[in-house]
Amino acid sequence: xxxxxxxxxxxxxxxxxxxxxxxxxxxxxxxxxxxxxxxxxxxxxxxxxxxxxxxxxxxxxxxxxxxxxxxxxxxxxxxxxxxxxxxxxxxxxxxxxxxxxxxxxxxxxxxxxxxxxxxxxxxxxxxxxxxxxxxxxxxxxxxxxxxxxxxxxxxxxxxxxxxxxxxxxxxxxxxxxxxxxxxxxxxxxxxxxxxxxxxxxxxxxxxxxxxxxxxxxxxxxxxxxxxxxxxxxxxxxxxxx
Numbered sequence: 332x333x334x335x336x337x338x339x340x341x342x343x344x345x346x347x348x349x350x351x352x353x354x355x356x357x358x359x360x361x362x363x364x365x366x367x368x369x370x371x372x373x374x375x376x377x378x379x380x381x382x383x384x385x386x387x388x389x390x391x392x393x394x395x396x397x398x399x400x401x402x403x404x405x406x407x408x409x410x411x412x413x414x415x416x417x418x419x420x421x422x423x424x425x426x427x428x429x430x431x432x433x434x435x436x437x438x439x440x441x442x443x444x445x446x447x448x449x450x451x452x453x454x455x456x457x458x459x460x461x462x463x464x465x466x467x468x469x470x471x472x473x474x475x476x477x478x479x480x481x482x483x484x485x486x487x488x489x490x491x492x493x494x495x496x497x498x499x500x501x502x503x504x505x506x507x508x509x510x511x512x513x514x515x516x517x518x519x520x521x522x523x524x525x526x527x528x529x530x531x532x533x534x535x536x537x538x539x540x541x542x543x544x545x546x547x548x549x550x551x552x553x554x555x556x557x558x559x560x561x562x563x564x565x566x567x568x569x570x571x572x
């Protein structure tokens with residue numbers, strides 16, 4: 332069985348891992364490190380946390396994406412590939428490139444007006460097809476495109492887990508503070524733990540935001556069309572040889 336790919340590790344597992352950080356640092360402080368490692372075990376972490384938490388992050392991310400896309404008026408790539416009544420040479424060029432790479436026809440303006448939701452779904456499917464074709468080619472820039480997609484998945488899933496992350500961070504901070512005040516945990520041990528827990532809480536509040544996800548979606552859009560331009564240039568070069 333092959334190991335997890337880069338997308339699974341960064342986009343699914345890391346957001347889920349961040350949720351548990353406030354609790355894990357407290358557990359490490361209250362148990363001997365060797366005992367903690369022995370209790371958890373690499374196999375248990377891989378099976379219970381890696382798979383289950385990763386799938387939860389993915390599921391939550393997909394659900395949140397629907398809300399984000401509605402707010403954005405569509406994914407950036409989808410909006411850029413919709414037909415418009417006003418002549419736009421750049422948009423037309425991009426549509427032609429996507430159709431050439433994917434081998435599929437994008438919805439016309441009339442089709443979009445009669446069935447906007449279905450047309451957007453078709454555009455998203457065609458983009459995924461074009462991505463698959465681009466990734467199958469040996470070309471510089473495709474790895475960068477994949478990294479942009481991984482970063483988008485990471486941000487989307489992290490934002491989706493934000494409510495859970497905040498609850499865990501606040502609860503862990505409150506528990507750590509309480510046991511320290513009661514004298515169960517020494518301040519010398521508790522201070523760095525409280526700092527980590529507070530930092531994680533600030534991260535959920537200040538960074539894992541809707542605009543942060545949108546920023547990466549737009550970055551992926553830019554990279555996608557750059558990759559299309561590169562693919563078109565390669566086809567032109569091969570045709571001229």
